[in-house]
Each structure stands twice: as structure tokens, then as C-alpha cells.
Amino acid sequence: xxxxxxxxxxxxxxxxxxxxxxxxxxxxxxxxxxxxxxxxxxxxxxxxxxxxxxxxxxxxxxxxxxxxxxxxxxxxxxxxxxxxxxxxxxxxxxxxxxxxxxxxxxxxxxxxxxxxxxxxxxxxxxxxxxxxxxxxxxxxxxxxxxxxxxxxxxxxxxxxxxxxxxxxxxxxxxxxxxxxxxxxxxxxxxxxxxxxxxxxxxxxxxxxxxxxxxxxxxxxxxxxxxxxxxxxxxxxxxxxxxxxxxxxxxxxxxxxxxxxxxxxxxxxxxxxxxxxxxxxxxxxxxxxxxxxxxxxxxxxxxxxxxxxxxxxxxxxxxxxxxxxxxxxxxxxxxxxxxxxxxxxxxxxxxxxxxxxxxxxxxxxxxxxxxxxxxxxxxxxxxxxxxxxxxxxxxxxxxxxxxxxxxxxxxxxxxxxxxxxxxxxxxxxxxxxxxxxxxxxxxxxxxxxxxxxxxxxxxxxxxxxxxxxxxxxxxxxxxxxxxxxxxxxxxxxxxxxxxxxxxxxx
Amino acid sequence: xxxxxxxxxxxxxxxxxxxxxxxxxxxxxxxxxxxxxxxxxxxxxxxxxxxxxxxxxxxxxxxxxxxxxxxxxxxxxxxxxxxxxxxxxxxxxxxxxxxxxxxxxxxxxxxxxxxxxxxxxxxx
Ligand SMILES: Cc1cc2nc3c(=O)[nH]c(=O)nc-3n(C[C@H](O)[C@H](O)[C@H](O)COP(=O)(O)O)c2cc1C
Ligand code: SF4
Ligand code: SF4
Ligand code: SF4
Numbered sequence: 001x002x003x004x005x006x007x008x009x010x011x012x013x014x015x016x017x018x019x020x021x022x023x024x025x026x027x028x029x030x031x032x033x034x035x036x037x038x039x040x041x042x043x044x045x046x047x048x049x050x051x052x053x054x055x056x057x058x059x060x061x062x063x064x065x066x067x068x069x070x071x072x073x074x075x076x077x078x079x080x081x082x083x084x085x086x087x088x089x090x091x092x093x094x095x096x097x098x099x100x101x102x103x104x105x106x107x108x109x110x111x112x113x114x115x116x117x118x119x120x121x122x123x124x125x126x127x128x129x130x131x132x133x134x135x136x137x138x139x140x141x142x143x144x145x146x147x148x149x150x151x152x153x154x155x156x157x158x159x160x161x162x163x164x165x166x167x168x169x170x171x172x173x174x175x176x177x178x179x180x181x182x183x184x185x186x187x188x189x190x191x192x193x194x195x196x197x198x199x200x201x202x203x204x205x206x207x208x209x210x211x212x213x214x215x216x217x218x219x220x221x222x223x224x225x226x227x228x229x230x231x232x233x234x235x236x237x238x239x240x241x242x243x244x245x246x247x248x249x250x251x252x253x254x255x256x257x258x259x260x261x262x263x264x265x266x267x268x269x270x271x272x273x274x275x276x277x278x279x280x281x282x283x284x285x286x287x288x289x290x291x292x293x294x295x296x297x298x299x300x301x302x303x304x305x306x307x308x309x310x311x312x313x314x315x316x317x318x319x320x321x322x323x324x325x326x327x328x329x330x331x332x333x334x335x336x337x338x339x340x341x342x343x344x345x346x347x348x349x350x351x352x353x354x355x356x357x358x359x360x361x362x363x364x365x366x367x368x369x370x371x372x373x374x375x376x377x378x379x380x381x382x383x384x385x386x387x388x389x390x391x392x393x394x395x396x397x398x399x400x401x402x403x404x405x406x407x408x409x410x411x412x413x414x415x416x417x418x419x420x421x422x423x424x425x426x427x428x429x430x431x432x433x434x435x436x437x438x439x440x441x442x443x444x445x446x447x448x449x450x451x452x453x454x455x456x457x458x459x460x461x462x463x464x465x466x467x468x469x470x471x472x473x474x475x476x477x478x479x480x481x482x483x484x485x486x487x488x489x490x491x492x493x494x495x496x497x498x499x500x501x502x503x504x505x
Numbered sequence: 506x507x508x509x510x511x512x513x514x515x516x517x518x519x520x521x522x523x524x525x526x527x528x529x530x531x532x533x534x535x536x537x538x539x540x541x542x543x544x545x546x547x548x549x550x551x552x553x554x555x556x557x558x559x560x561x562x563x564x565x566x567x568x569x570x571x572x573x574x575x576x577x578x579x580x581x582x583x584x585x586x587x588x589x590x591x592x593x594x595x596x597x598x599x600x601x602x603x604x605x606x607x608x609x610x611x612x613x614x615x616x617x618x619x620x621x622x623x624x625x626x627x628x629x
Contacts, residue, residue: 008592024573024585033519035515035516036516036522160506265577
């Protein structure tokens with residue numbers, strides 16, 4: 001019989017769905033379907049069979065690390081907040097701010113399996129001794145917010161949230177807080193100030209949230225995908241989870257695969273899978289016969305990985321070693337048509353916009369970095385600028401108050417490390433090898449090939465294509481010429497010409 | 506919920522709806538209704554199937570549900586049909602018209618519409 005299913009395609013064959021296990025399978029607005037797939041059994045198990053310390057020990061032993069960026073061991077975080085249970089107010093928070101451009105892993109979990117997060121937060125509450133949780137979601141995710149609201153409502157009706165859950169005396173409640181979408185509000189201290197109703201700005205650590213977090217009370221904050229793994233770890237055991245992945249990075253990771261790739265989408269693979277496997281096999285390779293240039297991971301805090309590292313098994317530590325980071329799981333593929341200086345500029349432009357301005361190294365430093373990149377891109381760069389970029393980048397990394405500033409220079413540093421020749425081409429040859437940076441490219445008409453049809457001149461938005469008085473041998477009409485001074489480098493002329501007379505240099 | 510037994514009872518009652526047991530004559534049809542699916546036009550697809558199943562009088566045998574994202578962005582809207590003992594069937598790039606045909610030929614007639622399969626789309 002003919003193959004009929006998604007699971008017969010290379011896209012799915014080698015994926016391993018743990019965090020996404022219910023996404024695309026159950027109705028996310030019906031708690032009964034979640035329960036049918038063993039939902040809330042993990043909560044039942046911890047409340048009736050395990051002590052809070054046993055829960056923490058299980059998470060520790062599983063090796064689970066935070067999926068929101070830095071990869072901090074989740075069990076350790078819970079342990080730090082676990083002291084003095086029952087005597088102090090504590091909070092459990094979920095980071096669903098998902099600010100990286102192009103990332104949508106957390107949105108997919110919330111829209112496809114919201115109860116997994118609700119259940120996991122209740123388990124975390126039991127483990128550290130908290131009776132209240134907050135989910136911080138960006139307001140731009142209306143469907144995720146709606147499904148979370150429905151999930152919380154249904155869990156309350158079933159008594160899976162609220163008072164005396166499973167008759168054990170354990171109480172836990174959940175509320176949703178909407179974020180306005182500022183990238184910095186994804187940073188843990190800024191997120192907590194924002195939940196408190198104040199302007200979302202980071203504050204220095206220590207004190208760490210495990211000691212003094214939300215409303216100055218001990219608090220844990222975990223990412224959506226981190227939580228989505230918890231119920232299964234409880235049900236299947238720490239050993240099961242730690243058998244997946246690499247020595248120091250256990251389990252799977254969800255990636256939002258995008259850019260120059262045949263199959264864009266959401267993929268979940270065991271830690272330690274190579275980039276080559278994700279891009280060539282699952283992603284189906286790069287379209288239009290183009291050549292791979294780099295993969296960007298970690299969004300504005302991450303870096304670009306060149307072809308020489310395609311076979312590196314991806315985990316937290318390997319990515320750091322090659323100058324990038326896991327981040328929340330954005331994975332953007334770039335081909336020969338991407339300019340790496342332009343990419344660095346794109347991410348820096350984002351961080352300059354999103355810097356909260358509280359500390360000078362980040363506020364002023366990132367702006368200076370951007371100015372230097374702009375100078376290089378417009379053909380006015382000098383070789384000393386490369387040293388200046390590096391020096392300034394390292395200063396910003398070491399002197400900034402929060403993770404935003406501390407990681408903002410990474411896209412610049414990693415492209416300088418692996419694609420220095422492209423920077424040099426912009427500076428010394430005044431050329432953009434990928435043909436992206438507008439100030440460094442020109443469109444030209446070959447007078448021998450141009451038949452003078454005038455189609456390009458009709459399409460030119462700048463009306464800067466003129467007739468010459470030269471007619472090539474064998475042609476009836478004089479050829480056309482681009483007056484460079486007014487050209488806006490839109491490329492419309494080249495796309496229009498049917499005779500291959502226009503080229504880009 | 507006061508006890509684990511209560512939870513187990515709900516699980517047992519619903520398990521066979523999500524994972525169709527061997528020998529079941531029922532179909533389970535899910536439509537990807539996450540942000541990506543809805544943006545690609547999944548809502549009219551879902552409505553067509555829900556209404557169509559009622560109109561054909563097969564609503565007691567064919568459950569039509571919304572679900573989250575299966576992960577294949579460029580193939581949305583996605584519809585999947587589950588049947589006991591058979592490979593799950595993935596239809597991609599669905600529209601209300603295509604859903605109408607799947608309803609008549611597959612859900613009523615029992616014959617897979619090869620044209621709309623993901624495996625067909627990938628060959629093209
Ligand atoms: C500028 C900035 C933005 C961040 N944005 C997010 C985010 O959108 N989602 C997220 O889970 N973590 C984000 N983080 C990381 C959080 O501060 C925090 O480490 C994480 O939520 C902890 O959860 P985890 O241990 O489960 O990963 C961000 C950090 C920084 C510095
Ligand atoms: S590093 Fe940047 S974002 Fe963080 S506090 Fe300083 S100015 Fe604000
Ligand atoms: S690139 Fe655009 S602006 Fe320049 S000559 Fe061609 S059509 Fe005109
Ligand atoms: S479209 Fe091509 S052939 Fe025609 S005038 Fe322009 S450059 Fe010449």
C-alpha cells in the first residue's frame with residue numbers, strides 16, 4: 001500500500017517527540033483528551049507517592065536543563081528554592097515570553113498541549129512548597145492565551161488546581177499575566193518586576209530569585225518547554241530521560257527550523273543530533289541548489305555556525321564551544337546569498353532597539369557596535385574597525401547588567417571568527433561577496449547583449465535607465481545604460497530583462 | 506478531584522477515543538488549528554468537516570477535532586485521519602473544497618484521496 005502518513009516522510013522519521021508528544025494529536029481544549037494520554041497522572045503520583053525532596057532528586061537525576069536559554073540544571077534551581085517549605089510564601093513562574101525573532105516553539109506547546117505546562121507547574125509547586133503560580137505570556141499570542149485560560153478553567157473544575165488536590169491537602173493555583181512583548185521582559189528579573197506590575201527592567205543578581213524573586217519571595221522560573229518535559233520524567237523515571245541525549249545534555253530539544261531550508265517547521269530531536277542531520281535529512285537541505293553557508297542558533301544572543309562544524313553533535317556545551325548557544329531553539333539556515341556582516345547587523349539592530357537602557361555598556365556600547373557595522377556595510381570601513389569591534393564587544397559582554405547586554409555582541413563575534421574574510425572584502429575590496437549590501441553593489445547593462453527593448457526602463461522605480469547612442473552589431477536599437485547616481489539597487493531591471501543583459505557586481 | 510481512582514476512570518473512558526482500539530470501526534479526524542494552521546486557512550476546513558460529518562449522518566462514527574501544530578509549516582492546513590489497524594493518513598494544503606472531497610471519498614466512502622497526501626506533495 002502507498003505510504004500515507006507524515007511519519008513516512010524523512011521530516012518525521014528521525015524526530016523524537018517528547019515535549020511535543022501531544023501536539024497535533026489531542027484536542028488542546030479538552031482536558032479529557034489530555035487525561036486519556038496519561039495527563040495529571042504524574043501530579044497524582046508525586047502527591048500520593050513521593051516526598052517533595054524525592055521529586056527534586058528525580059529531576060536532578062534526570063539531568064534536565066533549562067530550555068529557555070542558559071541551560072541551567074532544573075533540579076538544582078528547584079533545590080535552591082526548596083528550603084523552609086510551608087513557612088514562607090513562594091511562587092512558581094513560567095516564562096512564555098518567547099522574544100527571539102522567528103521562534104515559535106513555546107507557542108506551539110501552549111497551543112497544542114497547555115495542560116502539560118499546568119500539570120508541571122503544580123508539580124514544581126509541590127516540590128518547592130509554593131501554592132501559587134504565574135504564567136507570563138506575550139499578548140501577541142492570543143490563541144495560546146485562550147487555550148491556557150481554558151486549560152486552567154478545566155483543571156479548576158476537575159479540582160486538579162485549587163484546594164486539597166487529590167485529597168492530599170496540597171493547594172495550588174495558577175494565573176496568567178500578559179507581557180507587552182518587550183524582549184528584555186523575558187529576562188528573569190525583568191519578568192518578575194513586570195508581573196509585579198512595574199516597568200519590566202532587570203535588576204542585579206544576587207539576590208537570586210530562588211532567594212528573593214517575585215514580590216521578594218523565593219521563586220522559580222522555568223521555560224515552557226522545560227515544564228513540558230516534567231510530567232514524563234516523573235512517570236517514566238529519571239533513568240529513562242537521562243538515557244536520551246549526550247553526557248551533559250539530556251533529553252530532546254525543539255527547534256524552529258527556518259531560513260533557506262526546504263522543510264521549514266518545528267522539529268524535536270535528541271540532544272547530540274548533528275546540525276547536518278537536522279538540515280540535510282530532516283530539513284531536506286537547501287533549496288534551489290544553493291550552497292550552505294551558516295546556521296544561526298540562539299537568536300540575538302547566539303552565533304553563526306559555519307560548514308566546518310556541521311557534524312558537531314548539538315548540545316549546550318558544544319554550541320558554547322563553537323561560539324554560539326542553544327538559546328530557546330531558533331535555527332535559521334543561511335546560504336551563499338546571505339551576507340554575514342548584514343546578518344550580524346540585523347541581530348544587533350534588534351538588540352539596540354530592545355536594550356532597556358538601564359546600563360551604559362549595553363545602551364551605548366551596542367549603538368557604537370551598530371555604527372561601526374554600518375560604516376563597514378556602506379563601504380567606509382577601515383581594517384582598525386575590526387579590532388575596535390572585538391574590543392568593544394568583549395567590553396559589553398563583561399560589563400553589562402543582564403543577559404541581554406552580556407550576549408548581544410555574540411552575533412558580531414561569531415561572524416568575525418568564522419567569516420572574517422567577508423568583513424575584509426567589505427573593507428578592503430569595497431565589495432559585498434553575497435551581493436546584499438546595497439551601497440557596495442551595482443547593476444550594469446552589457447551593451448553587447450542589450451537589444452534596447454526598454455522593458456527595464458519601464459520597471460525602474462528611479463527612472464534612471466537611459467538610452468545610449470551605441471547600437472551593438474546585429475541589433476536594431478541602441479543599448480540602454482544605468483545612471484548609477486540615482487539607482488536604488490532594487491534589482492527590478494535585472495529581473496525584467498529577458499536577454500540576460502543586466503548583471504549585479 | 507479527590508482521588509487517583511477518579512482520574513483513572515476519566516482516563517479509561519476517554520482513552521479509546523484518542524487511541525482507537527483494535528477492531529474499532531470509528532475514525533478520528535484532527536485538523537491542525539494552531540496559529541500556523543489558522544493563518545493558512547484551517548478554520549473553514551474544520552467547519553466543512555464538522556458540518557459535513559453531521560450532514561452525512563456519520564457523526565457517531567467519525568470524530569472531527571481541532572488539534573495543535575504537527576510541525577510542517579509549509580504544508581498547512583493539515584488534516585489527519587486515524588483508523589484502527591491502519592497507517593495514519595496525512596492530508597496537506599487543505600481547503601474547504603478539498604475537505605469536501607475527503608469527506609465524501611474517504612470519511613464516507615472509505616477511499617484515501619491520494620492527491621492530497623503529504624507523500625504525494627513531497628514527490629511533486
Ligand atoms: C534578554 C533575555 C531574554 C530572554 N527571553 C527568554 C524567553 O523569551 N523565554 C525564556 O524561556 N527564557 C528567556 N530568557 C532566559 C530567562 O532569563 C531564564 O533564564 C529562563 O526563563 C529560565 O528558564 P529555564 O531554566 O527553564 O530555561 C531570556 C533571557 C534574557 C537575558
Ligand atoms: S544589559 Fe541592556 S537590557 Fe540589560 S539592564 Fe543593561 S541596558 Fe538593560
Ligand atoms: S536596480 Fe532598480 S533603481 Fe537601479 S537601475 Fe535597476 S530598476 Fe532602476
Ligand atoms: S530589458 Fe534588457 S534588453 Fe531590454 S533594454 Fe533593458 S537591458 Fe536591454
